[in-house]
Amino acid sequence: MSTQKLKRRVGKYELGRTIGEGTFAKVKFAKNTETGQHVAIKILEKDKVLKNKLVEQIKREIATMKLIKHPNVVCLYEVMGSKTKIFLVLEFVTGGELFDKIVNFGRMNEDEARRYFQQLINAVDYCHSRGVYHRDLKPENLLLDDRGNLKVSDFGLSALSQQVKDDGLLHTTCGTPNYVAPEVLNDRGYDGATADLWSCGVILFVLLAGYLPFDDSNISTLYKKISTADFTCPSWISLGAMQLIRKILDPNPMTRITIPEILEDKWFKKNYKPPVFQEEENVNLDDVDAVFKDSEEYHVTEQKDIQPSVINAFELISMSKGLNLGNLFDEEQEFKRETRFTSQCAAKEIITKIEEAAKPLGFDVQKKNYKMRLENSKAGRKGNLNVATEVFQVAPSLHMVELRKAKGDTLEFHKFYKNLSAGLKDIVWKTDDDMENNKPNERNGSHSNCS
Structure with missing residues (x-):
């Protein structure tokens, strides 16, 4: 795996791929560069918080969440703030939903x-x-x-x-x-x-x-x-x-x-076992107030790189159920709300090909660096289908593309991907199923056709 820096760093954390999205926030995989611990970081936009007059409520609830240490609740480790964002550092849970x-x-x-x-x-x-x-x-x-x-x-x-x-x-x-x-x-x-x-x-x-x-x-x-x-x-x-x-x-x-x-x-x-855990004392809540202060001394530094994010070995394994590499690509593809394929094409060419394939299907396309947002102009069963796409570098000559349902119906997302894949056959090297079976893509050949 490549040892290049990840695309973005926030304080002592290196940010990786997006693993969840919502109306107010997105969640990214991250690594604490000081301890090596893997975490999930939830990112809130400050302007949305201020616009909806939620500052006091969020401060109160974040402070309470820091005090909650329960074996069946995802742990909130710390809170950070920049000029425009709030970062919640959370326990990274590997077993899926x-x-x-x-x-x-x-x-x-x-x-x-x-x-x-x-x-x-x-x-x-x-x-x-x-x-x-x-x-x-x-x-x-x-x-x-x-x-x-x-x-x-x-x-x-x-x-x-x-x-x-x-x-x-x-x-x-x-x-x-x-x-x-x-x-x-x-x-x-x-x-x-x-x-x-x-x-x-x-x-x-x-x-x-x-x-x-x-x-x-x-x-x-x-x-x-x-x-x-x-x-x-x-x-x-x-x-x-x-x-x-x-x-x-x-x-x-x-x-x-x-x-x-x-x-x-x-x-x-029947067979009930009460949870056994010890609550922490003297939890520091200073960072909760600091998040909302305007002074630069309280802001965490953000660093960005315009190269595609690099997928390391742990992140690749973390996409599977638990830490079983054999389950990295599931057989039940029709029920998944995300899918991946690999390509030997350049990252910019992959982005262009996806855009060209998505537009005829009725999707509006927004691009930013090596990320895309595809939104269907027609509403489906659960509103407009919204697909988040990102290109990751696995090795210098190999990229992985992730398409994830951000909004809308899961089955409509699956249908969209099936239609989209027909327009991407020239750039796909291996699909999810091929990688699971460890054999060449019989439909498209063993290599992508890159110019």
Whole structure:
């Protein structure tokens, strides 16, 4: 692997590829150059925070997150700020999302589902006891470490647009509709704790059933089903699990089961192991205030390089499930929300070819250095499909291209990639499946055709 510097450095961290994106932020893989520790860095734009009047809320929630050290919550190590950005240095979790496990392998047996649900409730209970609410709990925000333990990400930071009014209730409808509680949808104010618990109930249903309890292509029909808790449990779910789900998915937040009651539930308690951990004392919160100060002395330095980012061996392995290099490229390609291929063409030529192939498919293209943003001008099932693309240098004469769904429907992303790949056949050296099988690309030949 090449030993060139990564494209960007923030303070003591070298930034690598983008591993997640949202409305307010993006997340990048990074390495602490002093310790060698690998982390994830969430980057927030200060102008968006100021525009939405979220400074005090974010300061409060970041400070609380620094105090939360729980085995089932992604750890926030430190906070940094530049003139234009806020950097949250987070624990890097290697096992992927629970969402992918469900989509690729379907429903779980009750023992496995119960273990994940127990860990989820442990995390939610701990954070609620410290006044922190997630507001967007869903399988995509539940990560797995290399030992298969659940880690909740973005606790207290997912729904940055939330505002608490004078009545002490949250009022902004947020989150993924299928997982949102009825009281959130009726816009009369809601309690963050009971709303989070409803989402936990939907997650438990999905783990056991393999599909959503509330789903409809018509949004008003979907809201009606949620508001009346109109769902049916499949026959394979046990009576104990079914009863617990119905107690959680109670449309009335005042009578909905509470976490202390869940902890005493017979089905939940089977093989239950309370988390064992030691809370840290004397946590330094000085960096939280420093992030928002205008003085240069509090700002972290940013350095940039216009060359493609270099993928090192650890990053390449980290794209797999856990640290198993054999799983680097998954067989279940149709369900993935990102895909990769390699090319021996120059980075600039790759960018040009992708642009030429995407535009006829109805996509607008934005370019910046060796990154691209492709957006479909027509809205799909979940809005406009938005694809983030980046070119990485693997070796001096070899590049890897990553296409990742940033917004929109996963199946529409897969269809888009299939259509796009037809226009890229001249530059593709090896596809995901070829790299997994370790054989030449039979359709395109063993080498890309670069001018």
